[in-house]
Amino acid sequence: MKTKDLILVSLFAAITAIFSQISIPIQPVPITFQVLAVALAGAFLGRKHGFLSQVVYLLLGAIGAPVFAGFKGGFNFLIGPTGGYLFAFPIAAYLIGMLSERKGIINMFIGMLLGIISIYTLGMLQLKVVLNLSIQEAFAAGVAPFLVLDIIKMAFASFIANEVLKRTNMLQRA
Template sequence: MKLKEMAYAGLFAAITAVMAQISIPLPFTPVPITFQVLAVCMAGAVLGSKLGALSMLVYDLLGAIGIPVFAGFKGGFSAIVGPSGGYIIAFPVAAFFAGYILERAKGYNKLMSFISMFVGLVLIYLVGMVQLAVVAKMSLLKAFYAGVVPFVPLDIVKVVIAALVVEPLRKSIMSFSNV
């Protein structure tokens, strides 16, 4: 792996940590509204499947060892195994698939960017919802209403925003990489 690639992976892990701190707790669920999803989806779409997944794995590992990178400046293994940990666990998988879909598409465009990142978002919801149900001892339906439904409208907006900026950002990074 090239030094530039490691730097980009670290950069997106750091961006995700910053976006996690834009956090709004909700009184009816242990899952806060954050902007992590935006960073996760963009990591895969901009860096590609492997490097995007690596950046989110770095983020997850930093948090797991206790560095306060998760929402509300939380860190530690307890955050990973807690009610909202499934969302965090899904970040590398979501970034991988967002990047993978775009790598298989014929060129970057806004629609394919949106679709790839939407798939990543759905994966985050699925894993997060299942862990929320298990840890909080609730049915999958209740976990769906507590851990998915309230987040869909804003997350769709985040994915639309990401789809609009992914292509120019990727081109900018690629042109910088060739210097």
Template sequence: MNTKNLVLSSLFAAITAITSQITIPIQPVPITFQVLAVALAGALLGKKYGFISQIVFLLLGAIGIPVFAEFKGGLNIIAGPTGGYLLAYPLAAYITGYFSEKEGIVNISIGMILGLIIIYILGMLQLKFILNLSLQKAFMVGVAPFLILDLIKLIIASFIVNTILKRSNVFQKA
């Protein structure tokens, strides 16, 4: 670990916290821009530091700092209905980073899509168990309303990553 990578990991933990506050408060799962931040963290920092950035984000929230959607924090959020989505962020960033290390926008995009699938699966499963929903109902409540908007976020993330990697060497092989 070097200072640059620690700073970038911290920066993306902060970016994830900021994007969690851009919220459309529908229930039980609010619409936020965290998926965009997680995809960017993995794609720009790589698997290791993308993962670390999201662990830092989760730890900040777990100790009560209001970094989660609607300025919430605490273990109760992680253990609640939407906690599975949050817990998936480090793994999603890792998978995205793994594919981004293979280089090329196609690999990065595949990684982002797989990361989103991981977020959906873990989020939907925790939603199902906490709210005692059927798998179909959990999908309809916790995935279906978000699919199109999240895919648009990933397209935006791909353009951002592509632009940054062409113009900067700060993130290359972070």
């Protein structure tokens, strides 16, 4: 991996950590801007490096760095009610990167929708298991409150990423 790639992977892990602090603390899952950072990581870095940026983010949080929402960290957050969402971040970045590599705002947006679906699916399943909820309750608590805002975030992210990537080769993906 080139130095530039290491820097960009680290940068997007840091961006995800910063965006996780922009939150509205509702229970059991806070509204954050992490998903926007995941989408941008996949779009800008492509599948491989976008995936790695989110793995770095999770590893930092797992060892206790306060990178998760509310300046929290530790392995217990990965096995708690919101851990499924966190575990899905690398998968989502990979999916977003895979479709973004095909170029074009439509591919990028479709990738972002697939990414958000993967985050919702894993998040909702872990929420259901950890809190002993029905699938309907898990959906109502862990997906429904976020749908509209996340679709808006994905549209915004696909527009921004597409425009930046069209205008610069600075963030060329490997």
